[in-house]
Structures are given as C-alpha cells and as structure tokens.
Amino acid sequence: MRPIVCQGHTRPLTRVRYNRDGDLMFSAGKDAKFNVWSSATGELIGSYDGHTGVVWDIDVDANTTRTMSGSADSSARLWDARSGKCLYTWTTASPVRSVAFTPEADLALIVTDKKMGQPCTAIIVEIKDNVADIPEAPLNIFLPEPELTPATIARWGPEHTIYMGHENGTVSCWDAMSGERIASKKIHSGVVTDLQFSEDGTYFITSSKDMSAKILDLKLHVIKNFQTERPVNSACICPVKEHVILGGGQDASQVTTTTAKVGKFESRFYHKILQQEFGRVRGHFGPINTVAVHPDGTSFTSGGEEGLIRLHHFDPDYFRFKLDPRDP
Structure with a gap:
C-alpha cells in the first residue's frame, strides 16, 4: 500500500474528509488553507x-455543490x-471550532469556542x-455551557x-430546533478529539486524548472500545470491511524528544467487532491529527502535524484479508 504524499499545507493539518462521491x-490546516484534491491521484x-x-x-454537501469552513x-x-468563490460569511464572537451541513444541506451548524x-x-x-435569501439572523442559538464543558467537535x-x-x-446529544439537551454521558477521561458517524448514521466513533476510541449508539451506549498507548486524535469507521482506523501519537509538544517509531505516528487498524488491532501504516513524522476513509472503502487519508497528507489506496490483499471468518 504505497501512499501518495500530498503537499499543500505549510502547517499542521486539522481536518481531512471526502465528498459523498469519493472523487x-x-x-x-493551521496555515489558514482549505484545499481540494483528486482522491484518485492526489493532485x-x-x-x-x-x-x-x-x-x-470543513464540510461538503451531499451533491458537492457547496463547502463550508x-x-x-x-x-x-x-x-x-467548483469555483472556490466565497458565497456567504457568518461572523462570530469567538473562533469557530466546528461546522457541519445537514444531510439535506438546508441547515448548517456552527459551534464556537469558549x-x-x-x-x-x-x-x-x-x-x-x-x-441572497439566507437570513441574517440564525434559526437558533443555544449554549452547551455552563452545564457541560466547551464542545470540541459537533x-x-x-x-x-x-x-x-x-x-x-x-x-x-441536543435537539437543534429547541436547543434542549436530550442526553449526555461521560464517555472518555480526556478531551474528545473527533466524532465520525457510520455510513448509515446509526452509530458513531469518538476518539480522545485518553488513548482510546469508542463506538457509541445514538443513545450514547458504548458498544466497542479500542485501547492504545498514545493519545488518539481522530478515528473513522470503514464502510465495507469491519474495520476502524485510528490516528494519533505522542503530543506535538513532545515530538522533538522522540523518533517516529517511539512516537507511534501510525494509522492503526482495528477489527470493529473483535476490537483487536491487526495492522499499522507508518509514514508520518509527527502526530496524525485527522483521518478519513473513502465512502466506498477503497482508500483512506491521514493528515499530520508535519503538514503532510498521506493518501492510501488499499491493495487487493486488504480486501481478501479476514481476521474473522464472518468478515465480508
């Protein structure tokens, strides 16, 4: 599985993601850049x-007509x-931490920092x-505080x-229309660094500085738990194989004191059902800050603290591999 190294950022990556079609x-990144690449060639x-x-x-709508940052x-x-033209700007009172379109792209979520x-x-x-028809006034505003600490991802x-x-x-979990909290639960003992849904939207995976990633159902019950020895900055669920991918490594502030091998700067593959690690992909020279998997499950992308993106197309052996005889 030879990676394509994409060089388009001068500072650490903060988010990578695919559009629905996967092309x-x-x-x-932290360099204020928002880029788009060919997922096939890395161009x-x-x-x-x-x-x-x-x-x-960042986010992209289902038809890849609009993006958001x-x-x-x-x-x-x-x-x-397509054109890269800025269509609309919402100015907020503090930095924006998270953005997301609804599946229909008729609404969007903006979460700001404390x-x-x-x-x-x-x-x-x-x-x-x-x-021109976008209302200046938001449809709704609510505060996840003071009941809870600030949100890191939404x-x-x-x-x-x-x-x-x-x-x-x-x-x-919140009702977007009323702003009422539906449920909350202490899942991790450290900062939640990422939250990504499954393809069908019936469950999701979280990652944390507490060196774990967990799969939860919509009622916030922990279904699976994946333990590591280093902070986990991002995690995603593969749509075809029963796999999850975790990215992280030693904290960026300590990177100069270690080697890539010791720092555990690898994308780590776990069996989703068995919760067993079965593979690692090396290459980054600093912590992996973000991972995403192609909607068809044919490739995955990782973005690192060193400013590089590594695009990996899975080999045929990956699809033939079965840790569990029941695997697809």
Whole structure:
C-alpha cells in the first residue's frame, strides 16, 4: 500500500474528509488553507481562499455543490465547491471550532469556542439555494455551557439532533430546533478529539486524548472500545470491511524528544467487532491529527502535524484479508 504524499499545507493539518462521491478529498490546516484534491491521484485541484486564521473544520454537501469552513478568525464561510468563490460569511464572537451541513444541506451548524470572554455557542443557520435569501439572523442559538464543558467537535445526527464531544470527555446529544439537551454521558477521561458517524448514521466513533476510541449508539451506549498507548486524535469507521482506523501519537509538544517509531505516528487498524488491532501504516513524522476513509472503502487519508497528507489506496490483499471468518 504505497501512499501518495500530498503537499499543500505549510502547517499542521486539522481536518481531512471526502465528498459523498469519493472523487474529491478536502483538507484544512493551521496555515489558514482549505484545499481540494483528486482522491484518485492526489493532485491539488484548488483552494478556498479567504480565512486569516486556523481553519479548524470543513464540510461538503451531499451533491458537492457547496463547502463550508470554520476558522479561528471568528468566521464560518459558505463556498461554491467548483469555483472556490466565497458565497456567504457568518461572523462570530469567538473562533469557530466546528461546522457541519445537514444531510439535506438546508441547515448548517456552527459551534464556537469558549474564548475572548465568550461562551461556547451552537448556532443553527439556514442555507438557501439563492444566497441572497439566507437570513441574517440564525434559526437558533443555544449554549452547551455552563452545564457541560466547551464542545470540541459537533456533527448532525438523525432528525435534527446534534452530537457533540466535549473537553472533559463527555458526549452529548441536543435537539437543534429547541436547543434542549436530550442526553449526555461521560464517555472518555480526556478531551474528545473527533466524532465520525457510520455510513448509515446509526452509530458513531469518538476518539480522545485518553488513548482510546469508542463506538457509541445514538443513545450514547458504548458498544466497542479500542485501547492504545498514545493519545488518539481522530478515528473513522470503514464502510465495507469491519474495520476502524485510528490516528494519533505522542503530543506535538513532545515530538522533538522522540523518533517516529517511539512516537507511534501510525494509522492503526482495528477489527470493529473483535476490537483487536491487526495492522499499522507508518509514514508520518509527527502526530496524525485527522483521518478519513473513502465512502466506498477503497482508500483512506491521514493528515499530520508535519503538514503532510498521506493518501492510501488499499491493495487487493486488504480486501481478501479476514481476521474473522464472518468478515465480508
């Protein structure tokens, strides 16, 4: 499995993700860049230019007509996916930590940081075909605090629910329309670093600085637990094989004191059902900050602290491999 190394960022990666069709891969970084790549060749296609601070999170709608980004420059932006033109900007009172479209892309979620004297805030905005029709006022605003610590990641669940990971390891579920908390549970003992849903949206995986990743159902019951020896910064669920991929490694502040081997800068593969690790992919020279898997399960991408993206197309042996005889 020889990787394609994509060089388009000068600072650490914060997010990589694929569009629904899987032909494009998107990346964001601490260099204020938001790029789009060919997922087949790793060729840089273009960028969405305009942010002046770290781009913490990105999303792309189901038809790949629009993308969205959230930045430490205290703004969230809506973009034309093809032209790269900025269509709309939401200005916030503090840095934006997380953004996400609903599956229908009629609404979007913007979550801001608890900084500059401002609370962590969840903002629900309407998305219109004609951007001139986008209302200036949000559809709803609610505060995940003071009941819970600030949110680090947020994603849409079914029926206009929102699932959040928090600084204290809690995972919570909210009604986006009313702002009411439906449920919350302490899942991790450290910061929740990522939250990614399964392809069918019936369960999701979280990762944490507590050196674990966990699969939860929609009622926040822990179904599976994957333990490691290093902080886990990101985790994703493979759509074809019964696998999950974890990325992380020794904290960036300690990277200069170790080698890549000791730092555990590998993408780690676990069997989703057996919770057993069966493979690792090396190559990064610093912690892996973000991982994503192709919607067809044919490749995966990792983004590192060193500013490199590694795009891996799975070999035929990967699809023939069976840790469990019942595997597809």
